[in-house]
Amino acid sequence: MATQARAPAHFSVNLAQLKLLGVDNPLSRDAVELYDVHGLSTQDRLFFCLWQNSNLPTRVFNPGDTIAMRGDRVHFAHVVLSGDMAASDENDNFTFGAGSVIGLAEGMAVLPHSFTVTARTPVTTRFISIGDAQHALTGINAGLLGLCRTAIARTLGLKAIPEQRK
């Protein structure tokens, strides 16, 4: 039986719409009103917070660069600010765009990269050192830690919640 070609699953925020907003503080009352007027989604708003965060360092990848290799240990997680990427896991191919987060849950759970990700266009990311992130979470409030562990487990489809690395 012939199989029908299917476009790979895709993830990206609506970057063009976000760039039109021009607010300084993504959690301000003005910003919240803009989110409402423009009907931004939760993922748009989370991306907006990270996009505005100049405390996180930036990295640029050229077309053809490998951003992550499935199975490799995660040293840095990337939040993609712009660009298009091809990605794959053991079963499927995907396309990633702005707003994609690569390797964070895996790194925090001390698991290897889930995806191989290759830049198709110039890609700009903000990156997070996994070592720094784990250190920052040491000793935080139990509720916050529980939420982070739940988010990691739900992201990775794990039944057991990963313990923080000491």
Place this chain on the structure above:
Amino acid sequence: MSGFARVQFKKDKTIFSAGDLADKLYVVEQGAIQLLDPRFSQPFARVAQGEAFGEQCFLSQGVRSATAVVLEDAEGIAISGEGFRKLLASQSPLVTSVFEALLLQLHMHNTLRRDA
């Protein structure tokens, strides 16, 4: 601490529904909650001891994307959205960034799972 309250829920109670204003985060200490996809009324996550749900309250005026129903009699802590934001603000700025990025990655993986 202001913004924190102990809560108890009986089996089958709906704690919140998809589309509700997200005003609280819950940390489960005992029992279990299931999260349902509103489009299919199918469970997609089980939340139990030491886990948390309701993270949309991190964003002012955020709305619930799932329905939470008590699977087994449950106890825990409810944290108001304002209390949660104050709690995050008292931590290292990197904690906030990690938290935002983890939630964004969770949205991304949910989207990919739906569409793959």
